[in-house]
Amino acid sequence: MPQIETLRGPVDTSTLGFTLMHEHVFVLSQGVPENFPTVWDEEAEIAAARDRLRELTAVGVQTFVDLTVQGLGRDISRLRKAAGDVPLNVVVATGLYTYDTLPRYFESRDADVMAGLFVRDITEGIQGTHVKAAILKCATDEPGVTEGVEKVLRAVARAHRRTGAPISTHTHAATHRGVEQQDIFEQEGVDLGRVVIGHSGDSEDLDYLQALMKRGSFIGMDRFGVDIYLTTEKRVATIARLCELGYAGQMVLSHDASSYFDWFPAEAVRATVPNWHFRHISEAVLPALRRAGVTDEQIRQMTVDNPRRVFEQQGSY
Ligand SMILES: [Zn+2]
Helix, strand or coil, X not given: CCEEXXXXXXXXXXXXCCEEEEECCEECCCCHHHHCHHHCCHHHHHHHHHHXXXXXXXXXXXXXXXXXXXXXXXXXXXXXXXXXXXXXXXXXXXXXXXXXXXXXXXXXXXXXXXXXXXXXHHHCCCCCCCCCCCEEEEEECCCCCCHHHHHHHXXXXXXXXXXXXXXXXXXXXXXXHHHHHHXXXXXXXXXXXXXXXXXXXXXXXXXXXXXXXXXXXXXXXXXXXXXXXXXXXXXXXXXXXXXXXXXHXXXXXXXXXXXXXXXXXXXXXXXXXXXXXXXXXXXHHHHXXXXXXXXXXXXXXXXXXXXXXXXXXXXXX
């Protein structure tokens, strides 16, 4: 039986169940809370996160993939305090999140140095713990494949081939960044069927989305609740159409939400994107998909079977 590493150690992939494939518990401006700890009430936010994760088990979620890596304020000890006792599989990631430049350390070193650190997170543990990453994360946004971003994409591809851990990405869907990611992964010999091109759900461009899937990748319809980019109604309509076209086997669902997110003042986030929380898919999106003609079988594929397939394609190559 294939297994996958989680915050609490390995579990059988058959037990993953309903999986949110792209979320965060804490997203912090790296360097700010470490230097200015009064910017937040860490203990209160850990308690709030624990409550929000517990609520998820009541709406049927069994696995939560936290794609928080370097650049988003990853802290495994803090995550363990928040999620360690919650009856939820929490899958954690390694990789690096940047839209353009790299931390100075990596600027002067090549992609293989970075890949080696990612491999260590997957095989030995993260930040001195025994918690192992089970997925690799990288990002390409509006600036495109800058020198720094290219180094991350290649390092992620190499760490993937050495470990077999799947790749999940951030893209700027409006500028079709997923295509460039696939091109670089392909150059690095990556099987594109082991890659999730993230934030694809921000786009309604069926030609773009089908082109990504025709090359074999999964696409992340993973920003439910970010209504300022695209409304839930439009996101649902896009998925329903792609299901009709036969693509239910290549889409995964999520919110890209966080329990605590410091990029904007919390009141501003609540006011602009009130549906951006971990329960939106269970409470509103699944009923809307059913009304749009998506079958229970297709919903099960997107929420259970596809995530499991992403994690069951294992082994280095
Ligand atoms: Zn994210």
